[in-house]
Amino acid sequence: MSVDIRNREEEVENETLLDKGGYEKLSGALLSVRDLRVWFELKRFGFLHAGYVRAVDGVNFDLHRGEAIGIVGESGCGKTTLMKTILGLYRPTEGEVSFAGSEVDTFGSQALQSYRSSVGYVQQDPYGALPPFMNVQSILEEPMRIHGIKDELERDRRIRDVMSEVKMTPADDFLNKYPHMLSGGQQQRVVIARAMILEPRLIVADEPVSMLDASVRVEILRLLQKLQDSHDLAVIYITHDLSTVRYFSEYIFVMYAGKLIERARVHELLANPLHPYTHALLEATPDPDYQNALTQKEIPPGEPPSLVNPPSGCRFHPRCSRMIQGLCEVEIPPDFEPEPEHFAACWLHR
Amino acid sequence: MSDNGNNILMRVEDLRLYFRTRNGVVQAVDGVDLDLGYNEAIVVLGESGCGKTSLAKAVLRLLPRNVDTYSGHVYLNGTDVMALDDRDFRRDVRWVKMSMVPQAAMNALNPVLRVGDQVAEPMTAHYLADKEEALAQARRMFQHVGVPVDFLHRYAFELSGGMRQRVALAMALVTMPNLVFLDEPTSALDVLTQANIFNVLKQIKNELEVSFILITHDIATSSELADRVAVMYAGHIVEVSHASLFFAEPLHPYSRMLMDSVPRLKVEQEPTFITGHPPSLLGPPSGCRFADRCPSRFEKCAEEPSVFEVKGHRVKCWLYG
Numbered sequence: 001m002s003v004d005i006r007n008r009e010e011e012v013e014n015e016t017l018l019d020k021g022g023y024e025k026l027s028g029a030l031l032s033v034r035d036l037r038v039w040f041e042l043k044r045f046g047f048l049h050a051g052y053v054r055a056v057d058g059v060n061f062d063l064h065r066g067e068a069i070g071i072v073g074e075s076g077c078g079k080t081t082l083m084k085t086i087l088g089l090y091r092p093t094e095g096e097v098s099f100a101g102s103e104v105d106t107f108g109s110q111a112l113q114s115y116r117s118s119v120g121y122v123q124q125d126p127y128g129a130l131p132p133f134m135n136v137q138s139i140l141e142e143p144m145r146i147h148g149i150k151d152e153l154e155r156d157r158r159i160r161d162v163m164s165e166v167k168m169t170p171a172d173d174f175l176n177k178y179p180h181m182l183s184g185g186q187q188q189r190v191v192i193a194r195a196m197i198l199e200p201r202l203i204v205a206d207e208p209v210s211m212l213d214a215s216v217r218v219e220i221l222r223l224l225q226k227l228q229d230s231h232d233l234a235v236i237y238i239t240h241d242l243s244t245v246r247y248f249s250e251y252i253f254v255m256y257a258g259k260l261i262e263r264a265r266v267h268e269l270l271a272n273p274l275h276p277y278t279h280a281l282l283e284a285t286p287d288p289d290y291q292n293a294l295t296q297k298e299i300p301p302g303e304p305p306s307l308v309n310p311p312s313g314c315r316f317h318p319r320c321s322r323m324i325q326g327l328c329e330v331e332i333p334p335d336f337e338p339e340p341e342h343f344a345a346c347w348l349h350r
Numbered sequence: 351m352s353d354n355g356n357n358i359l360m361r362v363e364d365l366r367l368y369f370r371t372r373n374g375v376v377q378a379v380d381g382v383d384l385d386l387g388y389n390e391a392i393v394v395l396g397e398s399g400c401g402k403t404s405l406a407k408a409v410l411r412l413l414p415r416n417v418d419t420y421s422g423h424v425y426l427n428g429t430d431v432m433a434l435d436d437r438d439f440r441r442d443v444r445w446v447k448m449s450m451v452p453q454a455a456m457n458a459l460n461p462v463l464r465v466g467d468q469v470a471e472p473m474t475a476h477y478l479a480d481k482e483e484a485l486a487q488a489r490r491m492f493q494h495v496g497v498p499v500d501f502l503h504r505y506a507f508e509l510s511g512g513m514r515q516r517v518a519l520a521m522a523l524v525t526m527p528n529l530v531f532l533d534e535p536t537s538a539l540d541v542l543t544q545a546n547i548f549n550v551l552k553q554i555k556n557e558l559e560v561s562f563i564l565i566t567h568d569i570a571t572s573s574e575l576a577d578r579v580a581v582m583y584a585g586h587i588v589e590v591s592h593a594s595l596f597f598a599e600p601l602h603p604y605s606r607m608l609m610d611s612v613p614r615l616k617v618e619q620e621p622t623f624i625t626g627h628p629p630s631l632l633g634p635p636s637g638c639r640f641a642d643r644c645p646s647r648f649e650k651c652a653e654e655p656s657v658f659e660v661k662g663h664r665v666k667c668w669l670y671g
Contacts, residue, residue, distance in 0.1 A: 074540040074542060075540055215607070289573055293576055
């Protein structure tokens with residue numbers, strides 16, 4: 001990645017926007033994703049062009065302060081690429097991600113640093129996300145050192161505040177421990193504490209509970225929910241598990257092969273799924289009931305398509321039982337809005 | 351089903367598996383009793399570290415080096431296989447009568463062997479089949495688990511996660527065992543693939559008449575296969591009951607709290623969580639091991655509970671004494 005030096009001066013303006021007070025002046029979305037495409041180039045023999053992996057291919061959404069969205073999709077549908085682009089780890093091929101009105105891709109190193117202090121990241125595997133050679137205290141201190149909080153008392157105060165917020169009290173019992181001494185739930189709390197310590201405005205949580213036991217999952221989701229309420233955080237919750245989304249977010253976005261195919265409020269989407277793929281996902285997610293064992297489930301055949309050569313038209317059409325011949329395999333469906341605030345990219349709802 | 355003495359495939363009695371560690375003895379499996387009928391699927395539910403994988407390894411005698419105590423009885427078709435020496439056990443029992451799909455097996459396929467050869471290998475090892483025969487049996491298994499037959503010649507990296515999981519399953523089934531242990535068979539798979547694998551398992555259970563012991567912590571998906579449910583907590587089995595009874599009304603306080611912690615998709619119900627942690631298996635508490643976290647604890651819980659039969663459930667809890 002090369003950074004254009006001439007752009008650096010213009011970025012100073014962006015940096016002022018990123019002051020914590022700057023948000024208040026802005027109306028509109030905290031995070032806005034416009035027509036985002038992230039393609040990775042495939043090379044043959046290291047230099048010949050061999051096509052693109054279209055990991056994210058035309059994604060649009062807005063996220064406001066205090067809103068929580070859940071992005072649901074199978075592995076390989078591009079949800080992690082979307083998240084990493086939002087975090088500024090990948091550059092968009094086309095389109096833009098704007099945070100508080102300024103485009104993330106244009107940030108220079110300073111603006112990027114300040115952006116990262118306003119965005120917290122909760123990783124999937126807590127044990128893998130915590131350095132094994134650092135104790136909880138130094139894990140929580142590190143972001144503050146990097147972001148120039150030099151006052152030791154201030155750092156200590158913040159650590160204690162955040163530890164009590166993630167319900168790891170008394171803090172002194174934990175601060176000297178190393179990650180391997182903590183249970184999975186406690187490790188995930190430390191990861192959340194680390195994401196919260198710089199007082200971010202946006203939290204991106206990538207499958208935060210998929211590695212945890214059932215009995216702990218709910219606890220961690222509740223904790224995230226409480227933090228969201230008390231800090232008026234915007235949260236992007238990425239998961240493949242529909243059943244946890246409903247307890248957490250207000251909106252669900254369903255992603256398939258690099259595109260958002262359905263967007264709606266949680267209850268609307270669960271009660272009235274419009275896209276056949278969403279329908280299949282709901283169908284496949286069981287509730288505990290002994291009758292599940294007595295029947296075979298109807299599952300769309302096949303597997304998600306390759307993102308190098310995605311199917312023409314609607315990307316779900318080869319697996320769809322309700323495909324309309326001559327339309328679905330030819331034209332890419334736009335977002336239709338058959339119900340207010342419920343979008344589905346499916347020709348059935350034209 | 352399990353009450354009928356003639357219909358029992360496997361009976362486990364007082365099985366114990368303790369490990370020696372630097373900090374002391376870990377009582378991973380501590381006096382487990384369990385029986386399993388022909389063509390029955392039983393689910394062993396429990397949180398991580400409760401000993402459910404150790405239970406499978408103890409039955410299959412796949413032991414690490416630091417075993418401290420290994421005792422009890424495993425009757426398979428009426429013979430005590432624990433009494434066999436290692437050579438006989440390997441020749442006559444493991445992978446012949448019972449096999450296992452270990453956790454993350456799909457990622458443990460040999461990358462330099464064609465999957466067909468890998469699936470056929472137990473046939474040549476146990477039945478001394480020649481290569482043709484073994485491959486023919488592998489081909490039949492591929493059809494059962496729904497992998498296209500020409501995938502026999504592919505390598506693991508050429509298959510998707512769901513297909514690799516099916517290959518691992520085919521490998522456990524190729525010798526036509528009576529019993530297959532499935533250790534978290536779908537934990538790394540997507541929702542649709544997971545539903546697909548469970549469709550395959552149900553189908554195989556009908557077609558090949560095998561029994562399954564499914565080890566998982568995922569309660570919702572476990573109901574996809576379960577005839578009966580066994581709940582494990584800190585090395586003990588605390589409740590065993592038929593799926594229809596268990597999913598409607600679990601009796602042990604732990605099973606209840608576990609069921610209440612499941613997020614539901616189709617029913618309006620706020621999940622709750624269980625406070626505290628399971629006890630350490632290094633010197634666990636002497637009474638009921640769940641007592642510390644139990645809302646209905648009373649004086650009696652300081653003693654180890656016996657197993658009571660209530661309304662078709664077998665519960666290890668004083669509340670029913």
